[in-house]
Amino acid sequence: MPNQVLxxxxxxxxxxxxxxxxxxxxxxxxxxxxxSCRHExxxxxxxxxxxxxxxxTRLDIEEYTAQNFSNEKSYRxxxxxxxKTVTRIMGEGEIGQxxxxxxxxxxxxxxxxxxxxxxxxxxxxISHGFLxxxxxxxxxxxxxxxxxxxxxxxYRPDSLDLVLGRSVLHHIHDYPSMxxxxxxxxxPGGVAIFFEPCLQGKLWVxxxxxxxxxxxxxxxxRNETLDEDQRRPTLSTDAKxxxxxxxxxxLKDFYHADIEQIRPNIEDKYVFDIQTLLDQARxxxxxxxxxxxxxxNGGLALAxxxxxxxxxxKDEQTILDQYTPLFDAFSATFGIDDKTPPIAPMVYFWFRx
Numbered sequence: 532m533p534n535q536v537l538x539x540x541x542x543x544x545x546x547x548x549x550x551x552x553x554x555x556x557x558x559x560x561x562x563x564x565x566x567s568c569r570h571e572x573x574x575x576x577x578x579x580x581x582x583x584x585x586x587x588t589r590l591d592i593e594e595y596t597a598q599n600f601s602n603e604k605s606y607r608x609x610x611x612x613x614x615k616t617v618t619r620i621m622g623e624g625e626i627g628q629x630x631x632x633x634x635x636x637x638x639x640x641x642x643x644x645x646x647x648x649x650x651x652x653x654x655x656x657i658s659h660g661f662l663x664x665x666x667x668x669x670x671x672x673x674x675x676x677x678x679x680x681x682x683x684x685x686y687r688p689d690s691l692d693l694v695l696g697r698s699v700l701h702h703i704h705d706y707p708s709m710x711x712x713x714x715x716x717x718x719p720g721g722v723a724i725f726f727e728p729c730l731q732g733k734l735w736v737x738x739x740x741x742x743x744x745x746x747x748x749x750x751x752x753r754n755e756t757l758d759e760d761q762r763r764p765t766l767s768t769d770a771k772x773x774x775x776x777x778x779x780x781x782l783k784d785f786y787h788a789d790i791e792q793i794r795p796n797i798e799d800k801y802v803f804d805i806q807t808l809l810d811q812a813r814x815x816x817x818x819x820x821x822x823x824x825x826x827x828n829g830g831l832a833l834a835x836x837x838x839x840x841x842x843x844x845k846d847e848q849t850i851l852d853q854y855t856p857l858f859d860a861f862s863a864t865f866g867i868d869d870k871t872p873p874i875a876p877m878v879y880f881w882f883r884x
Contacts, residue, residue, distance in 0.1 A: 540555065542554050545685035545687065547683075549567075561579050581678060582680060606638065606641040610638075610642020613642070613724075616879050617722075620881050626692045627651060629693045631654045634676075636664045637668060638697055643674070644670070644674040645671065651675075652671075652675070655678070656678065659678060689719070690718070691717050693721060700880075701801040703800070704795050711816060723812075723884075725879070727803055727808075727878065728799075730803065732874040733781045736839050740781075740843070743774060743857075747765050747850075777839075781802055805874075816884070819882070823878060833858060833861060
């Protein structure tokens with residue numbers, strides 16, 4: 532049976548009202564275990580609202596879900612990838628207490644809630660819209676769906692076996708404080724795993740964005756000297772602007788002298804340099820950590836670069852066919868042997884308590 536039942540048991544979640552006692556789950560309700568408090572967490576459908584004053588996501592929920600998690604196959608693939616990564620880091624044993632931060636529409640929660648390996652899963656996000664979608668297809672007895680930003684979470688020390696976050700840490704301005712908090716909640720030997728953008732992989736996305744934009748401009752100028760039937764397709768002004776914007780966004784730490792002033796107000800606050808994030812995790816109290824870039828068999832890194840470009844170009848993505856020689860050159864230069872594996876734009880960072 533997927534998950535173990537959380538019903539009528541004390542959870543490791545600290546009551547948001549008294550801030551001392553744990554929350555108890557009974558008959559679908561979350562309430563404080565302290566007789567002097569007895570606070571009951573508000574609930575909307577299957578979603579428990581731990582922080583009613585929190586904001587919401589800026590993402591377009593329908594568009595984001597349609598692009599990334601359109602069917603059961605995509606959910607299964609994403610979870611299988613995660614589960615193999617967990618096994619690689621933690622071995623094949625069962626996992627008792629798992630906290631997922633920024634669960635979104637359930638890219639990982641879908642599989643966590645169906646797996647016999649992950650017993651008690653606490654899926655959190657800031658968005659009611661995302662969580663409503665998640666709760667509809669991740670409603671196993673051992674999965675608790677809660678609305679709260681990551682910064683408002685509060686768990687008992689040494690109570691969690693695993694913390695997960697998919698594309699969430701780079702949205703948190705004070706992520707070092709978040710890491711320090713997570714370190715305190717994890718049991719000795721417990722692990723935090725985050726799937727995040729890294730500069731070493733995203734750099735190549737920025738390279739292709741800029742190269743395509745510049746080559747497209749040269750193509751447009753050359754087209755003016757040719758008969759109409761000899762001209763090659765070129766991008767619209769909007770598409771080129773999106774490419775330049777995407778490139779500057781990836782390299783924002785280099786383009787903006789005042790980046791620390793504007794960082795709190797942008798959605799994607801960081802593209803992590805690998806060593807910088809690993810050093811920060813150790814400074815936050817984790818005893819070891821590393822990153823995992825998925826096996827690049829079949830040109831996976833290049834495939835993910837192309838997926839990013841397609842998402843930016845949208846209706847004009849077919850123009851990428853003109854740049855096949857550029858992509859082929861990349862594949863021939865990187866990944867020709869084990870010594871030169873290209874790092875994917877998104878990698879798994881893991882930290883052990």
